[in-house]
Amino acid sequence: MTDDIGDTAVRSGHVDIVRSLMDLLRNPEHDFPANKVGETPIYLATESGFHDALIEILNIYKEPTYVTGPLNRTPLHAAVIQEHTGLRKLVSDMLKWKKSLAYDWAGSENDWTTAFHIAASEGHKSMMHELLKHCPDCWDMVNSNGQNVLHVAILLNDHERFVQALFKLRFCNSLVDKADNEGNTPLHLLAAYGNHVPESILDNPRAKKMTFNKQNQTPLDIASSRTRTIRGGSNPLVA
Structure with a gap:
């Protein structure tokens, strides 16, 4: 069941409720519906940093990382954007399940980007290191504008220090x-x-x-x- 905007218990972060619901939904073909803005329970759990709730979902649904949210964002994109405490481990877990997530793009057909570009545009060095640890060639990707991660880093307001840090890689x-x-x-x-x-x-x-x-x-x-x-x-x- 959902509320008036289509949300389920995941939005609130109530792990016990999520765990009980998942016990009732052990059919591996169960569909996890999106709310009215296109956010699935898996996406919401990641975006909000609810690590335990996400793990409960993952224990039942074996291929959740394909599920996208708004603008074709996967849970990996959500984790990189938010960088909540503990989400770096979630990024690691997701990439262990499916490395190709690092190469999926988010956005529209004509305006898209990757998780690595998102990490750079947010100045999240720790997320960049995590992505590189699992997918060491993801640095070579470009976004829809043909820009590499160095282009993106330069467009940051306080780019000088971040660019200097990049050159250690x-x-x-x-x-x-x-x-x-x-x-x-x-x-x-x-x-x-x-x-x-x-x-x-x-x-x-x-x-x-x-x-x-x-x-x-x-x-x-x-x-x-x-x-x-x-x-x-x-x-x-x-x-």
Whole structure:
């Protein structure tokens, strides 16, 4: 049974109630319905950080990690977004059950991202480490804009410290010269949006300062026009 918005007992986090309900629903083909906004009990348990309630569901339903929530988010996406205490272990458990979750995308057909990108965009270094531990090649993925995790990290407000931390991971050197769908490398984005350019990128031998994007702009072109752009209020990457 559900309430007026379609929620079940999972939303409240009452583990004893969830356990009792699961004892009654030991049919492995039982369907766990979503509420009116597309959230399943499994998704809600993860999003809310109810580890014990999620474990009770997992003990009955053997393939729950396929079940998505809003915007095609899986429970793994929910865990990475929220980063509640204890959810890092849940991420580990999920990836032990099904590693391919790390490669599933969330979002719409034209605007999507991955769990690794989400962790980077939230500045969740511990989640990134957990994902890499189970899926060491997930760093190489791009989102619907063709952006790698370094592109995404640069767009953070306080990007400098986080980018410096990323460069302690060996793979980051391989991302410095990768262009997104608009031809922008991480250095292009730094030139457009970064008040301070981390030396780890600026002095990196792979950082090509004269690479053109699809607007025929190099990072140096963008940097030289940035003051003018800020005054005018336009975007230096499309000016």
